Amino acid sequence: xxxxxLVKAGQxxxxxxxxxxxxxxxxxxxxxxxxxxxxxxxxxxxxxADGSPxxxxxxxxxxxxxxxxxxxxxxxxxxxxxAIPTRFGTAVIGAEDVxxxxxSGINADVYNPSMxxxxxxxxxxxxxxxxxxxxxxxxxxxxxxxxTRSRSLLRALRALVPQGDIEFHLxxxxxxxxxxxxxxxxxxxKGFPRGYKAINRGVLVLGLQTALAVHEAVVLGKPAxxxxxxxxxxxxxxxxHLRARIGTAISDIVDSRLRDRGPYRLVENSLLTGRRxxxxxxxxxxxxxxxxxxxxxxxxxGFLPFAVPGFRKDSYSFTFASRFVRLGKExxxxxxxxxxxxxxxxxxxxxxxxxxxxxxxHRYVKRAVIDETIFRYKITRCIDxxxxxxxxxxxxxxxxxxxQGKARPAADGSRELAPDEPSMPLKGIKINVKEPAL
Amino acid sequence: MTKGTTLFARLGSAKPLRRFAVIFHTLDxxxxxxxxxxxxxxHILDHIEIKRYMALVILALVPSTVAAIVFFGxxxxxxxxxxxxxxxxxxxxxxxxxxxxxxEGFLVTGLIFPLVLPPTTPLxxxxxxxxxxxxxxxxxxxxxxxxxFNPALVGRLFVTIAFPEMLSASxxxxxxxxxxxxxxxxxxxxxxxxxxxxxxxxxxxxGSIGEVFRIGVIAGGLLLLATRVANWRVxxxxxxxVAAFSxxxxxLAPGKxxxxxxxxxxxxxxxxxxxxxxxxxxxxxxxxxxxxxGVLLGVVTVLIRGLGGYSEGVMFSIILMNTFAxxxxxxxxxxxxxxxxxxxx
Numbered sequence: 001x002x003x004x005x006l007v008k009a010g011q012x013x014x015x016x017x018x019x020x021x022x023x024x025x026x027x028x029x030x031x032x033x034x035x036x037x038x039x040x041x042x043x044x045x046x047x048x049a050d051g052s053p054x055x056x057x058x059x060x061x062x063x064x065x066x067x068x069x070x071x072x073x074x075x076x077x078x079x080x081x082x083a084i085p086t087r088f089g090t091a092v093i094g095a096e097d098v099x100x101x102x103x104s105g106i107n108a109d110v111y112n113p114s115m116x117x118x119x120x121x122x123x124x125x126x127x128x129x130x131x132x133x134x135x136x137x138x139x140x141x142x143x144x145x146x147x148t149r150s151r152s153l154l155r156a157l158r159a160l161v162p163q164g165d166i167e168f169h170l171x172x173x174x175x176x177x178x179x180x181x182x183x184x185x186x187x188x189x190k191g192f193p194r195g196y197k198a199i200n201r202g203v204l205v206l207g208l209q210t211a212l213a214v215h216e217a218v219v220l221g222k223p224a225x226x227x228x229x230x231x232x233x234x235x236x237x238x239x240x241h242l243r244a245r246i247g248t249a250i251s252d253i254v255d256s257r258l259r260d261r262g263p264y265r266l267v268e269n270s271l272l273t274g275r276r277x278x279x280x281x282x283x284x285x286x287x288x289x290x291x292x293x294x295x296x297x298x299x300x301x302g303f304l305p306f307a308v309p310g311f312r313k314d315s316y317s318f319t320f321a322s323r324f325v326r327l328g329k330e331x332x333x334x335x336x337x338x339x340x341x342x343x344x345x346x347x348x349x350x351x352x353x354x355x356x357x358x359x360x361x362h363r364y365v366k367r368a369v370i371d372e373t374i375f376r377y378k379i380t381r382c383i384d385x386x387x388x389x390x391x392x393x394x395x396x397x398x399x400x401x402x403x404q405g406k407a408r409p410a411a412d413g414s415r416e417l418a419p420d421e422p423s424m425p426l427k428g429i430k431i432n433v434k435e436p437a438l
Numbered sequence: 439m440t441k442g443t444t445l446f447a448r449l450g451s452a453k454p455l456r457r458f459a460v461i462f463h464t465l466d467x468x469x470x471x472x473x474x475x476x477x478x479x480x481h482i483l484d485h486i487e488i489k490r491y492m493a494l495v496i497l498a499l500v501p502s503t504v505a506a507i508v509f510f511g512x513x514x515x516x517x518x519x520x521x522x523x524x525x526x527x528x529x530x531x532x533x534x535x536x537x538x539x540x541x542e543g544f545l546v547t548g549l550i551f552p553l554v555l556p557p558t559t560p561l562x563x564x565x566x567x568x569x570x571x572x573x574x575x576x577x578x579x580x581x582x583x584x585x586x587f588n589p590a591l592v593g594r595l596f597v598t599i600a601f602p603e604m605l606s607a608s609x610x611x612x613x614x615x616x617x618x619x620x621x622x623x624x625x626x627x628x629x630x631x632x633x634x635x636x637x638x639x640x641x642x643x644x645g646s647i648g649e650v651f652r653i654g655v656i657a658g659g660l661l662l663l664a665t666r667v668a669n670w671r672v673x674x675x676x677x678x679x680v681a682a683f684s685x686x687x688x689x690l691a692p693g694k695x696x697x698x699x700x701x702x703x704x705x706x707x708x709x710x711x712x713x714x715x716x717x718x719x720x721x722x723x724x725x726x727x728x729x730x731x732g733v734l735l736g737v738v739t740v741l742i743r744g745l746g747g748y749s750e751g752v753m754f755s756i757i758l759m760n761t762f763a764x765x766x767x768x769x770x771x772x773x774x775x776x777x778x779x780x781x782x783x
Contacts, residue, residue: 110482265481267481270479271479271480271481271482272479272480272481273479273480274479274481276478276479276481295481295482297475298475299473299474299475300470300471300473301467301470301471301472301473302470302471303469304469305470305471306468306471306489306490306493310485313485314484315484316484316486317484317486317491317665318664318665318666319486319490319491319494319665319666319667320485320486331482332482333475333476333481334472334473334474334475334476334483335472335475335476335483336471336483336484336485336486337471337485337486337488337490338474338487340488340539340542340583341541341581341582341583342583343543343582343718343719344583344718344719344723345491345718346723349723357723357724360771376777377771377775378775387480389483390482390483392483393484393487393488393490393491394487394488394583395483395487400478
């Protein structure tokens with residue numbers, strides 16, 4: 001791509017070669033402003049949009065393509081910019097390695113996009129997406145996982161697909177159920193070595209939006225150029241959903257919609273695990289962005305904060321009135337208390353979805369006792385959900401300490417202290433064969 | 439330390455007061471909370487904090503405390519004030535020297551300690567006991583979170599041994615002026631008739647000032663369990679074991695072991711089970727460990743009450759359980775996470 005070149009939305013503007021042949025599709029029409037190729041991960045092409053709404057249709061696409069050969073479908077997908085396994089190497093594994101597909105619409109975070117808004121009027125399209133996925137992954141288990149708040153959505157969808165071909169799962173909307181570490185065991189009865197992705201176990205986890213994009217690409221010929229993004233949190237004047245082209249600067253979306261009583265912190269996707277958006281003007285809506293959250297930076301505690309009833313204050317403990325009345329809960333970035341020594345209250349152990357003991361592990365790491373004991377206590381099972389830090393009454397960043405404990409031996413290159421060896425067959429990665437310990 | 443904009447922060451940074459900055463910082467935290475914000479994910483935090491956690495314990499102690507003042511007069515209030523003042527001096531002195539915030543756990547220790555004393559305890563004994571408890575029970579170990587023993591119980595144990603005639607021989611029934619030497623547990627040992635169960639529940643029998651109004655103790659204890667401030671496992675296992683073990687003991691040796699209903703409603707058992715054995719710092723942290731600790735507590739309490747030299751065994755059994763808590767956790771963990779077998783090459 002040359003600077004100043006004219007591109008149309010949907011046009012393939014870059015191809016990564018090597019192990020993964022990712023395609024980059026222009027999401028808007030306009031002229032190329034800047035091409036930045038760096039050694040790291042942040043290669044970028046900036047396009048000055050001309051404002052035209054159209055896009056280039058993928059040629060082979062159409063209703064007959066959806067029923068055509070898997071090769072045609074995979075070729076369309078590889079052109080569309082959707083990164084799912086095909087024979088053209090568009091993901092870390094090939095199409096034949098896909099054993100299961102989970103289409104997941106579980107809303108278990110603090111702010112979530114509305115599944116009803118994304119999918120309720122598009123059930124036929126979702127069913128079509130499942131038929132397409134069935135064609136390219138003929139032997140795979142295809143499962144749909146929704147939470148109990150989307151019960152009617154699941155029922156309606158089930159009526160549209162052939163009986164028995166697709167598995168349906170209704171799960172509790174309890175954080176962090178939406179994460180693949182929690183989805184795989186529940187939906188497929190499958191675990192995978194910690195630190196690897198579900199895809200390395202041959203499991204493709206797709207959001208509802210990506211599934212719909214597969215249908216749009218194959219049947220309508222529409223490349224993956226946009227996403228529905230939800231604006232969540234008290235910082236926005238209205239909590240709306242909007243359709244944004246991928247690559248749109250976050251500032252273009254939020255600037256006119258933020259309340260003026262800031263400052264607000266912008267966070268992508270999750271208040272518990274999400275990335276903080278510090279430079280909205282140079283941060284773009286990505287393939288995975290589904291929520292932008294604005295929470296107040298609250299640098300004050302209020303008067304006698306420990307003694308108020310707390311009708312809108314969330315807590316794992318039952319010490320606030322919010323546990324007994326159903327009002328919306330407030331969110332802000334205040335610590336809500338001062339850091340204190342650990343009193344072993346056990347809250348972190350109780351909430352840990354990985355069933356390890358953060359109260360114990362964080363002490364070991366804090367005292368710099370990093371030896372085989374913390375691996376015996378299964379520190380590598382941690383899935384970085386940050387719940388332990390969230391519930392801590394002493395405001396200790398338990399999760400970061402556990403993360404340090406997991407990372408340090410690996411960084412030290414220690415062989416004896418390496419995490420669990422993957423005992424299951426993995427795909428798309430090379431496992432270094434270790435010499436037997438003497 | 440937060441931004442130097444508030445009154446307390448300014449007082450704390452004034453030259454003659456700089457040494458006492460922690461006191462102002464603590465006051466600021468109590469009145470206005472914290473100004474600190476998260477720096478990375480998780481971007482939001484639970485609203486529970488140690489102040490509220492400890493405030494809930496104080497709230498749960500209110501029924502017992504109010505009943506104690508009603509039963510034994512304003513002298514009880516004087517005991518509580520003496521405890522807070524003397525223990526507070528030790529606590530604040532350590533905070534100033536360490537340059538760390540004053541820890542809220544003391545507010546609980548300072549109230550629990552007078553509540554486990556007889557109503558006739560002289561004020562100076564209250565002061566000496568709480569100071570000893572805070573100093574040797576907590577501060578020498580490095581403060582809250584590192585102590586092995588419940589500080590209030592360390593103080594109680596100290597005064598029991600140092601001033602035996604004041605702490606185990608002179609009791610007073612509620613609303614009465616006459617000094618008696620007999621708590622219901624003493625009466626049972628002497629083979630004398632006991633007060634009816636209703637009197638024991640309402641607190642009309644002699645005992646330590648906070649333990650006698652048992653309806654209030656149970657209500658406060660249930661509040662702690664319901665709010666998750668105390669874990670239910672220790673008190674549940676403790677009380678269940680006392681009931682079961684004393685039933686067996688009473689059937690075998692009725693003269694020595696009181697029947698379950700008497701065991702449960704006398705002495706400091708309910709108070710100890712709900713407010714002292716549940717101290718998260720000094721009890722085991724593992725789930726199984728908590729249950730084991732409760733069973734251990736029950737067995738030791740009934741054994742001391744039935745066969746020991748003292749008529750009451752709650753304090754000794756909790757101190758003993760505190761001693762074994764790390765070992766219990768260690769055993770539970772080593773069973774749950776067995777060391778990986780050495781692979782032979």
